[in-house]
Amino acid sequence: MAKHKVSRSVVIDAPAADIFDILAAPHRHPEFDGSGWVRDQIEGPQRLGPGERFGMRMRMxxxxxxxxxxxxxxxxxxxxxxxxHFGPHRWRWELRPVEGGTRVTETFDYSYGLAWFYQLVGYPSHNARSIERTLVRLKELTEKSN
Structure with a gap:
């Protein structure tokens, strides 16, 4: 694992375009969120693009x-x-076609600053568990609809 990044991957039996369609639709984020924090979209487009802004209702x-x-x-x-969002960290999704489908990697990247704070409050370990649950849910959601 790279320093100040938490990543997990799964292979999903679906084309990258189908998976990306789900990821780029903020109103669908609660369907696959494994943290239990994401509730619903409150503002923004139905489909994300470069530079787009979107708001979410959350519950910690x-x-x-x-x-x-x-x-x-x-x-x-x-x-x-x-x-x-307001913090310097990023949530990144990378999709790569592989035999049997698409390798999906989700990364909590906190290398942009405040790494000491994220470590102090336990975000890396919490987010690792959440990412693992998220990938399971995304896989089930995507494969069910294909």
Missing amino acids: RERVPYRVSNRVVEFEKDRRIAWR
């Missing part, structure tokens, strides 16, 4: 409701999408 640890406004900071159709 089932107790604390809040909202985040995100901006797409990396975008390569059917290959890569990443967004960030």
